[in-house]
Amino acid sequence: MKIIDQVAAVRAAVAGSPRVGLVPTMGALHEGHLSLIRAARRSCDLVVVWLFVNPTQFNDAADLDAYPRDQERDAALAADAGADILFAPGVETVYPAGFASTVSVAGLSEILEGAHRPGHFAGVTTVVAKMLNMLRPQVAFFGAKDAQQVALIRRMVTDLNIDTEIEVLPIVRESDGLALSSRNVLLTAQDRQRATALFRGLSAARQRVVDGERDAAVLTGVVAAALAQANITADYVSVVDPATFEPIKTVTEPALIALAARVGSTRLIDNIEVTP
Numbered sequence: 176m177k178i179i180d181q182v183a184a185v186r187a188a189v190a191g192s193p194r195v196g197l198v199p200t201m202g203a204l205h206e207g208h209l210s211l212i213r214a215a216r217r218s219c220d221l222v223v224v225w226l227f228v229n230p231t232q233f234n235d236a237a238d239l240d241a242y243p244r245d246q247e248r249d250a251a252l253a254a255d256a257g258a259d260i261l262f263a264p265g266v267e268t269v270y271p272a273g274f275a276s277t278v279s280v281a282g283l284s285e286i287l288e289g290a291h292r293p294g295h296f297a298g299v300t301t302v303v304a305k306m307l308n309m310l311r312p313q314v315a316f317f318g319a320k321d322a323q324q325v326a327l328i329r330r331m332v333t334d335l336n337i338d339t340e341i342e343v344l345p346i347v348r349e350s351d352g353l354a355l356s357s358r359n360v361l362l363t364a365q366d367r368q369r370a371t372a373l374f375r376g377l378s379a380a381r382q383r384v385v386d387g388e389r390d391a392a393v394l395t396g397v398v399a400a401a402l403a404q405a406n407i408t409a410d411y412v413s414v415v416d417p418a419t420f421e422p423i424k425t426v427t428e429p430a431l432i433a434l435a436a437r438v439g440s441t442r443l444i445d446n447i448e449v450t451p
């Protein structure tokens with residue numbers, strides 16, 4: 176696996192490959208990322224892993240500082256999962272002096288995660304637009320845990336006629352249901368245990384849908400109760416349309432229950448699909 180940090184070099188390295196697969200990451204790779212790299216390996220001629228802790232999507236400087244970083248470990252894991260190139264540009268390469276442009280998706284970027292993390296999604300869509308322009312991949316792979324991010328990226332790619340397929344893979348979970356996240360390493364042992372309440376709550380709500388419940392307020396109440404039992408207060412728990420993230424009052428179509436919660440000092444997100 177080649178490790179590249181310059182745009183011209185990575186463009187030269189991908190040139191001529193019929194199907195380039197891009198796996199965007201901020202590092203601290205876990206099994207969720209590796210499932211994306213393996214999927215890219217199965218369907219693409221050349222697999223590029225993007226590794227960049229994007230400062231513009233952090234609305235809290237302490238969160239950016241605390242974000243786990245270990246490029247050597249990430250490179251070993253990416254190579255082992257089948258990546259051909261690890262593209263790890265520096266901040267000055269992604270945001271050179273004079274950089275002044277932003278890509279933002281109106282509406283969708285302002286609700287739920289967007290409302291709680293002002294500016295976060297503009298940072299995400301700007302850096303994703305940049306990586307898609309730098310590499311022009313045929314397909315880019317994202318995880319379903321960041322469901323609102325995926326909805327935004329799909330909107331952006333459609334709106335801006337970006338010629339990249341967006342492929343979304345299922346959430347990878349620990350055996351006790353906790354969704355894999357680079358932030359999980361920041362949980363204390365006790366908070367790690369409490370964090371299992373997120374999936375417990377989402378699963379209980381999904382079971383209520385299977386049993387016939389359709390009222391979104393009841394479903395969010397079920398999740399909130401599971402969180403409360405673990406002494407966790409959610410930033411939000413919402414039943415939404417999976418494409419627009421508009422809130423749903425009555426579940427008559429497949430929907431997503433999405434949540435964000437702070438467990439100790441670590442903020443986690445999760446979601447589950449429910450089908451009436």
Ligand code: PAF
Pocket residue numbers: 199200201227229232299302303321324
């Ligand atoms: O999902 C992530 O890790 C990041 O938001 C992404 C897509 C790599 C952009 O920095």
